[in-house]
Amino acid sequence: MQLEIIVDKPVQIHHVDVEIEDINDNFPIFSSSEFKLYISEMKLPGSYFPLEGAVDADVGTNSITNYELSVNDYFALDVQTYTQKSKSVQLVIKKQLDREQMPVYNLTLTASDGGKPKLSGTTQLLITVQDVNDNAPVFDQLFYIVSLSENALKGTVVTKLNATDLDEGGNSEIFYVFNKLVPEQITSVFNIEQNTGIIRVVGEVDFERKNMYEIEVDAVDKGHSAMTGHCKVLVNIVDVNDNPPELMVTSLNVPVSEDSLLGAVVAVISIHDKDAGLNGKVNCHISKNVPFKITSTLREYFSLVVDGPLDRDYISEYTIEITATDEGSPSFSVTKSIQVEISDVNDNNPTFFKSSDTISIIENNPPGSHLYTASAYDSDINQNSFITYSLIDSTTNGVPVSLYISVNPDNGKIFALVSFDHEQVTHFQCLIRATDAGLSPLSSILTLYIFIEDINDNAPALITQFFSSENTITEMVPKSATVGHLVTKIKAVDADSGYNAWLSYGFKDPAQRIPFGVGGHNGEITVLRPLMESDAKEHKLSIIVKDHGVPEMSTMVTLTILLLESGQELPVERLNRNRKEDEFSDTNTYLIISICLISTVFLITLIVYTVIRWHKYTEEINELKQHHFCPSIAGSWTYSQQRQYKFCLSGASPKNDLILFTPNYLQPSMDDAISNSGSMASDSAGKPKHPHPDWRYSASLRAAMQGAVHVEGAAILRGGPVGLEQQWPTVSSATPEPEGGEVSPPVGAGVNCNSWTFKYGPGNQKQPVPQIPPDFPENFIIPGSPAIISIRQDQPSNQGQKSNFITFGKKEETKKKKKKKKGSKNQEKGNNAVDNNDQ
Template structure:
């Protein structure tokens, strides 16, 4: 019973281990499908795209494909609907002959971006195989002396199916002597024994014919039969017995030949030859096992005689018999389970599944470069593989899903520094000792336009001789681009600019392909000595990059201009004239020839010398200064005129020269310059320089500004005056003599004494009175009478001629003011007349003023002793200082001045303009007072 209990416990543990292994395989799979074996082509397996979370439209775009681990093509994916289907019929027994769970491992690889999914398709077994016995008939010899309960092992049937479709039960035809005992150790391991339940009697039944039936668990059940021919003999009574009925040992794979697996031991209770035991493999042991192991008949030692490989077979089941040496041999039976232990004898297998090269040099960190598949045939730690790469490359390798690694970008890439990397990938398992495999991957770096064209210097200088032919080659600019192909194709252009308003494109041009710079015009150093331009180089990348070069072009001077005298006018032979007295002594500077050359440097260095000078001339010229001096005193034999030719030469490679003529005139002291000399000086004075022109323009501009300012100021004053008059229009003032006031005039007038502020001022707007002078005088009288309280009239002899009336009528209608000035002694008005010699007019005739600067509104009329016909009217002492002339917009202001020093005192009336300022009044007052004190006869001129 104890043995049976131990045997049963071991079987349970094996079953648990088996199911744990199955559960582990399921967990490791990302997707798991099941399909029956023998399924026809096109059989639906699973919706692979839907289960992976992909859209149907993304299948083709992302390049979904399927890869089988063993390279078979049992399954395919429909790229139209993403369904996984059976591609060809699968025979599970051929595909997985040794395993109970048959799984086809698939890898679903999706690019853009790269994704790998592991799919396990389990092939379900169907009951398509019958149980098969190795023979249709088995013969057994059993001694009649065998005890009840004796067991006789039988060879079981074999079923290629697994699981419930494999053999699950045996049946024995009805028999009173024998029964069938079936023991299950593992799913594939079953022990079938024939049990003797009744003593045999050879004399009664010498031969027993039984039928053994094997059933599988499929639906429907399939079965196989075999005939058992049992011959009853009279043999030994005791059979050998093993220590254990079931042995389990472990054996390392690749064990050397001759390695002892185990040693069996059996005993026999018989004596003598019946107790002698030899060991042998049972007939049910396959030839494959017999080729792998051997057993020593006398000792029971089992040795390795073949090559043990864990990857080929993991477990061996061996039936062993112990047979005695009796006439009727009896045998004992046991079963040996040999478990093959894996050793790390297989190096990892490394395969590059996907390689995305070349890699752009601007690839972001984490970009997938390659996907590597790693597989190790070993199991456990021996089958776990790690990958690594050198640390000196900008990549790293990471684990993705089971048995897959990704090579990704882990640092900046620069094609210009390193254009290709040789990445050595090493896959190492965790066995002891560890095995590894190395694979070299070449990763090319593709160019990105990240380098602009570069000039060796930011600026360059070029010298070009003037008068160059148009189209001549000036310089060649060269830029370098570290990129390649299209990104390094450089074109050149000139950035638009101008030189004195002229576009730079009129001066030079550039070949866009080779950078050659050409002159489009003939340069002139005297006009443009140097200029600069910006040259742009741009590559053909996307986006294009560019850089600039500043090119300084200097125009070298060429001696192409002859010297000339500054005072020359037109002709090629200049002529100068100088006049010197004959009395000058030696060393006297006659003149200095001033010449210039439009060139520069040595080409503009001028030397002076006489051309074929007469003998013994009293002059010498400084070769470098051009100064002409006297080297000896003049003699009587010397002529009065010297005509000297002076050659002006520069110092260029090709010397250029010009000739000027100097005429020296010898004159006596005090003589005038000849006409030719004078004309020459006038012409020099008439030559305006640029500075004179600018000065004249500045004066004109300032004058224009002053004139505009004056006009604006006058307009502003006029507007102010007009505004004040308009404000006065809105008010009514004093009543008139007639008892009414009118508002008919547009101006106000102020009459005051010249030379001092008036005591009283009245503002009057023209009333509706008669405009005749007589009426005006009468109104004056009435006004003065009313103002003084006593009626007074002017002198009866104060008469006015027709000319005076016209003058007064014009004076009061012109904008102005009438001022009555003078002492109380007499009334005399003195203004300039036509001539001081003109006699005074008779009868107080009025003469109009004549001459520039005389007020056209002023008139002169005199009264006094000189005209007895017109006695001077006396102003009463109580006459008002201010009075109004009716019918006119004028106010007459009468002011009594202090008595004059003259014996002749006079009073005068003045009609003047309103616009005279106080300052002018004061000035005139001072002048008049001075004139009155110094020259009384000049009063008429004031």
């Protein structure tokens, strides 16, 4: 109980819970003092039956805690506790019950609580054991074997069954039924009477459908728990000859090729007779006078094979009658006809009705329009006569025909892929191939000539070059012009052909009175009558050029004629213009095009030649850069009197300064003499010769010279923008005085230095100075070079020897000092000196 207590001053509310404690003052009570139960004796041990439990008003431990059953051998209790207030009580069978031994059981069920003192309540359980039908009916025989002729009439008795039951009363009464496992096809043929057990025919009995029936029959008593007895009835059906043979062609290989070999199987025939014994034995034969025969293969199978030559040209199809007869009494037979087609080999080409054909197409046709249908036939059959059409690759004016038309491979219809233009293509031909589908396909070709018909879709076009964009022209005519004087000529062309290109010329307003007329076919504007002073000085004529097509197309020209006063001449440019207009023709156009083409070829050739020469020059420079000089080998610059020197300039522009030097190699005899003995060689006269002097130079000069020297027989060193002209070395400080043969540039030599001196002096005892021949020229010029080489001898020195100098200078400076005539003589002398092999 929940209470609320209110305290005044101050007001306070308190909640009070009063718990009533239970005491065991209530007995467990069942709803009834007796419960009746009916249990069949067939219940197995372990079967359980729910019981109604007792009720106790107390709670907790004072409620029901235990159930007990009086002592017995067949029943026990099973108590399940789910919650404190929920319990399940069940009665469980411990042993198999037998009504004949104990038909009724009286048991006491006690429910007790857990209080102190313990209280309990009881009830009575009256258990009645129900009797069951525990004796099944029994047939006289387990198997019944019966024979029944097929086609037996309905109602015919097949057999009568009998069964007995040891039970009494309702448990001994029996009725007969087919087992539930008996299929419907048996119950539709046979039926059994429930009370008598007689089996009768109620359907059609057919041996061919089923020659034996197995029937499961049950005998069931009428007891409360019915029991069943079982037996099986075997019904054998006796066959009679009531079915003709069944003939079926299971495999027919048609058509048969005319080149088939003897014995080739045409068809496999299956012959079956549902009857048995002689009634089911069948013989087979075919019609006569056919190149086929029947052979037996297996028990029920026969083969139709080729027994003679086949010729499709003679007979293309055979009708064969096959007859099958059984040996029954009376006998039955059946006949079947089959059609055997003879196939042809692919020996006929597809044939067009025409080997060639011509069609015309109006230009500006819509793309995809149908042009022609190629049709061919083949006398073969089946796939050998199935024709496909294709377009053979060809070109017209360099354009593949497949870009113009397409062919439907199935029906041979030819469609246009483009809209044709008569002005571009007037006609072309195509080849259509028809190919059959034989294993070795054959084909034939149709030549189709397609002409493009012209329509009037181009207006006349003016070709006179002096027309303005508005098709206007101005001409000047003196008033003294006579009748027939040609003012000008309107020239026009039409891209169409035929009547569509036939042009006519006329005035837009022919009623106008003017002294000029126009040629209807040539477009010439001439003077029709003498010009008078009253004629207007300016005449504006509208000339229409139109063709003869349908619909007619035209172009209008506006001609302005200015009349000049007497004695006034036409401007020169007007005369030249008219002359040029008459002289200009297509031939001039072709000439201009030819000149342009020739010029282009020449320009390309010149460019290619220049590139090749530059490439060759670059390779030569690279080879020279790879050549390494050393003081002992490359440092010896020798003026040889035994070799001819060839001065050559490469493709590069000439420079201001040239240095002449010999290659590194000597004659074999001279090399041996110098390298082995170091002594001086002798000439042909037996006099000793001076060895070649060693012109020594600094390493920086050698590096500069390597990049600018081109050696070919003899050698030329040219100063370039990045060579000798920019990298001249200073005076060598290796010795106090320059030794003989040392290269001595002037102090301060640089980019603009114009000369070098090679001194052959006596200071270097290792290098004797070669003597200069008396006839050697003082100055000479290298051909093709802007440089002049000067060679002179000084007076004898203290040692009694002369000093020789080779001076390189500019040709321009030399010309200033000497006269032009004298310079030319020196140049000739220089050339002679260079070409002299003895120098």
